Amino acid sequence: MKKILTPNQLHLVDQQTINKEGINSLDLTKRASSAALIAMLEDFTDLLKDPVVLVCGKGNNGADGLQIAKLLQQLGAKPLVYLLQSAEYSPDNLASQKSLADILPLNLTEEIILPEHGFIIDCLFGFGLKKELGSSWKPLIDRINSFQGTVLSIDMPSGLPSDTSLSVNSPCVHADKVYTFELPKWSLLMPENAKYVPAFRIVSIDLEQEAIQSLETQNYYLGKEDGQERIIPRSKFSHKGTYGHALIIGGSLGKIGAPLLCSKAAMRSGCGLLDVLVPQCGQSIIHTAHPEAMLLSDSGEEVLRDFNLPKTYQAIAVGIGMGQDEETIRGFDLFLQSLEQNQALVLDADALNILAKNPTWISNLPKETILSPHPKELSRLIGEWHSDEEKLLKAKEFAQRHQHIVLIKGAHTAIVCPDGSVYFNSTGNPGMATAGSGDTLTGILVGLLAQGMSSTDAAILGVYIHGYAADLAANELSEIALIASDIIRYLPKAWLELQR
Numbered sequence: 001m002k003k004i005l006t007p008n009q010l011h012l013v014d015q016q017t018i019n020k021e022g023i024n025s026l027d028l029t030k031r032a033s034s035a036a037l038i039a040m041l042e043d044f045t046d047l048l049k050d051p052v053v054l055v056c057g058k059g060n061n062g063a064d065g066l067q068i069a070k071l072l073q074q075l076g077a078k079p080l081v082y083l084l085q086s087a088e089y090s091p092d093n094l095a096s097q098k099s100l101a102d103i104l105p106l107n108l109t110e111e112i113i114l115p116e117h118g119f120i121i122d123c124l125f126g127f128g129l130k131k132e133l134g135s136s137w138k139p140l141i142d143r144i145n146s147f148q149g150t151v152l153s154i155d156m157p158s159g160l161p162s163d164t165s166l167s168v169n170s171p172c173v174h175a176d177k178v179y180t181f182e183l184p185k186w187s188l189l190m191p192e193n194a195k196y197v198p199a200f201r202i203v204s205i206d207l208e209q210e211a212i213q214s215l216e217t218q219n220y221y222l223g224k225e226d227g228q229e230r231i232i233p234r235s236k237f238s239h240k241g242t243y244g245h246a247l248i249i250g251g252s253l254g255k256i257g258a259p260l261l262c263s264k265a266a267m268r269s270g271c272g273l274l275d276v277l278v279p280q281c282g283q284s285i286i287h288t289a290h291p292e293a294m295l296l297s298d299s300g301e302e303v304l305r306d307f308n309l310p311k312t313y314q315a316i317a318v319g320i321g322m323g324q325d326e327e328t329i330r331g332f333d334l335f336l337q338s339l340e341q342n343q344a345l346v347l348d349a350d351a352l353n354i355l356a357k358n359p360t361w362i363s364n365l366p367k368e369t370i371l372s373p374h375p376k377e378l379s380r381l382i383g384e385w386h387s388d389e390e391k392l393l394k395a396k397e398f399a400q401r402h403q404h405i406v407l408i409k410g411a412h413t414a415i416v417c418p419d420g421s422v423y424f425n426s427t428g429n430p431g432m433a434t435a436g437s438g439d440t441l442t443g444i445l446v447g448l449l450a451q452g453m454s455s456t457d458a459a460i461l462g463v464y465i466h467g468y469a470a471d472l473a474a475n476e477l478s479e480i481a482l483i484a485s486d487i488i489r490y491l492p493k494a495w496l497e498l499q500r
């Protein structure tokens with residue numbers, strides 16, 4: 001997994017790389033610039049053919065821009081280079097200016113000339129932005145944002161601080177894609193910044209890994225290796241009991257599809273045995289549609305009421321499609337009271353809504369329960385928020401106070417852990433914004449927990465593979481057509497790929 005660091009820590013890593021390698025800062029800038037250009041050329045082959053305008057600031061982000069311009073010239077392109085007029089350029093910036101002819105002055109009061117199409121490479125500010133840009137920057141940023149072509153930002157979209165939320169009206173470049181160096185930055189992962197960062201690519205520049213390892217953070221970005229490391233191998237002499245017995249509790253009249261999707265996803269994630277507890281109206285549906293699952297009977301006709309568990313389970317998921325009938329709420333209360341403190345548990349949907357209305361019941365949850373709310377359910381649990389930063393803080397406070405794991409689902413789902421760590425996911429796509437997608441995640445989670453995985457590991461692997469299966473599905477079926485059943489259908493392929 002990659003660490004998400006603060007600007008001060010990023011400066012430190014740059015500095016330690018320079019010291020350790022015995023290079024100077026300009027060498028690192030050149031390395032970064034050529035890596036960024038290679039990545040941009042891979043994504044946009046027209047970069048050497050179409051008009052390119054580089055807009056450079058006075059710091060090292062601007063130095064990156066000047067170096068990229070030089071490389072583009074060497075490749076035969078004729079980029080227009082604007083450089084912010086300043087009395088205090090960084091040393092790398094000054095050195096980079098010397099190797100480039102025809103630099104156009106950039107003043108905040110004068111309009112820059114832009115072509116009808118092509119590219120702007122935005123190198124005004126990177127992680128060195130100290131505070132939000134003032135209103136004097138608005139005309140320039142508005143001009144960049146009105147460009148009809150493609151806007152590529154180096155390291156950060158200029159105007160976006162790397163580790164805090166941005167006020168609504170603050171000027172900021174709306175990039176089409178951001179090429180960020182070595183490590184993802186916190187604000188690139190926040191949903192509220194999607195308009196500035198619809199996509200980003202991490203460009204490796206071989207920064208000193210030891211320096212990165214030595215720095216403390218609570219924020220991490222998950223990669224494929226984090227999923228791979230957590231896969232549970234199947235052993236030759238194992239039997240179905242080896243891989244745990246899971247239980248799914250949910251469903252109500254008209255909402256039997258939810259526990260059905262959940263139970264299929266659980267078994268496609270490797271658990272050995274699975275029981276499903278649904279009201280009577282759902283029993284033949286589950287039996288017919290998912291013959292591998294076993295059914296527990298509940299006396300409730302249309303809604304669950306008994307929550308009667310004949311045996312113990314390695315893991316239980318509860319809440320999907322369950323509804324909030326009075327009888328269900330009563331049964332759920334008794335169920336929570338009956339739980340052992342070491343019971344692995346996932347709560348979703350109506351289980352969370354019922355908890356939000358009865359907050360004292362939270363104390364009955366076993367430690368490290370995974371709570372998998374959608375945004376509405378989350379706000380009922382932790383209260384409203386005004387920014388993604390506040391949402392994360394509140395979720396963190398909740399996770400630490402109650403010692404549970406809270407998932408903030410969405411693009412870059414955040415796994416908020418009881419020790420304050422937050423893991424941001426790197427897989428998934430907007431096709432997952434579809435009915436039942438969350439039910440499949442809950443199924444994967446309970447399937448993994450049943451195999452004896454810790455809640456944090458199950459959340460990391462579960463969230464990662466859920467998005468990974470959806471990415472494989474979307475590649476073949478499109479994001480538009482993607483439905484929750486497709487995520488389950490592509491789980492086998494996702495496991496195969498992850499095991500490679």
Ligand SMILES: NC(=O)C1=CN([C@@H]2O[C@H](COP(=O)(O)OP(=O)(O)OC[C@H]3O[C@@H](n4cnc5c(N)ncnc54)[C@H](O)[C@@H]3O)[C@@H](O)[C@H]2O)[C@@H](O)CC1
Pocket residue numbers: 014015025026028029030032033057058059060061062064088090124125126127128129130131132133134154155156181
């Ligand atoms: N050698 C290095 O340290 C490397 C740096 N790199 C690049 O350097 C960037 C960081 O460079 P810098 O630290 O020079 O920072 P930036 O280039 O991001 O910007 C810093 C400059 O902007 C000014 N500034 C900050 N906030 C402002 C505001 N609100 N209004 C007006 N001016 C403001 C600062 O006074 C400073 O002059 C990275 O984002 C990356 O693009 C890369 O080339 C990798 C290597």
Ligand SMILES: [K+]
Pocket residue numbers: 061122123124125126153154155156157158
């Ligand atoms: K930038």
